[in-house]
Amino acid sequence: MEDEPFQGPRVEYYARNRYVMHNLLQVPVIREDKSNDKKECRKGEEDKDAITSDILVEILEESIRTIWLFIKADKDTHRLSPKGLSETQVKLQDPADFELLVEIQKDLQKKEKRLRDILRSGSCILKKFKKCHEDEMDQVLCFFSQVDIKLVWRVLEMSRITTDQLTWCHSKLNKINFVNERIHVEQSLLFFPS
Numbered sequence: 001m002e003d004e005p006f007q008g009p010r011v012e013y014y015a016r017n018r019y020v021m022h023n024l025l026q027v028p029v030i031r032e033d034k035s036n037d038k039k040e041c042r043k044g045e046e047d048k049d050a051i052t053s054d055i056l057v058e059i060l061e062e063s064i065r066t067i068w069l070f071i072k073a074d075k076d077t078h079r080l081s082p083k084g085l086s087e088t089q090v091k092l093q094d095p096a097d098f099e100l101l102v103e104i105q106k107d108l109q110k111k112e113k114r115l116r117d118i119l120r121s122g123s124c125i126l127k128k129f130k131k132c133h134e135d136e137m138d139q140v141l142c143f144f145s146q147v148d149i150k151l152v153w154r155v156l157e158m159s160r161i162t163t164d165q166l167t168w169c170h171s172k173l174n175k176i177n178f179v180n181e182r183i184h185v186e187q188s189l190l191f192f193p194s
Helices: 010-020 038-043 053-073 082-087 095-121 132-156 163-174
Strands: 176-179 182-185
Touching: 053 132, 095 132, 095 163, 095 176, 095 182, 132 163, 132 176, 132 182, 163 176
Parallel strands: none
Antiparallel strands: 176 182
16 A cells, blocks of 8 residues: 555554455455255355355466466576586575585486476377376476476575575475376475575
């Protein structure tokens, strides 16, 4: 809000806008698609602000696509050669983390190359005759792996890296595994350290 300083005391301004824009500042209600309450279904009285699981999935998919487009379009990210990786001027919070940084960089390059190989092999005609569900799951795992790898690249290209950030990168890469030309991603919730 550009005119916030001219609207009076901050607490009153927040309370007034919270009342006026209540949908903007609240998490929407998510309702089940298959309601157990038959009476509510017959009445047709549904919360108009409720979000179905299908809509929630669409919102999440759109958010993921937006993040992917941002990462893909980011002009600052560039691929470094193995020689360039060791010559980068990264300030580490703890100089003892240099070995961890080198290990992460090597692991990142290996996994990125392996992912590229799997992507190339997936475009052959024989692979297209596989079951749709398996192929769709592989595409989703491949997509998430690509996003994770690009995020790790971005972190490693930062001018200053903390120990927590290096640990986050290491954990992120350890969640991506390749077995028999297939991608396996362990489910986890890793928040980027502040």
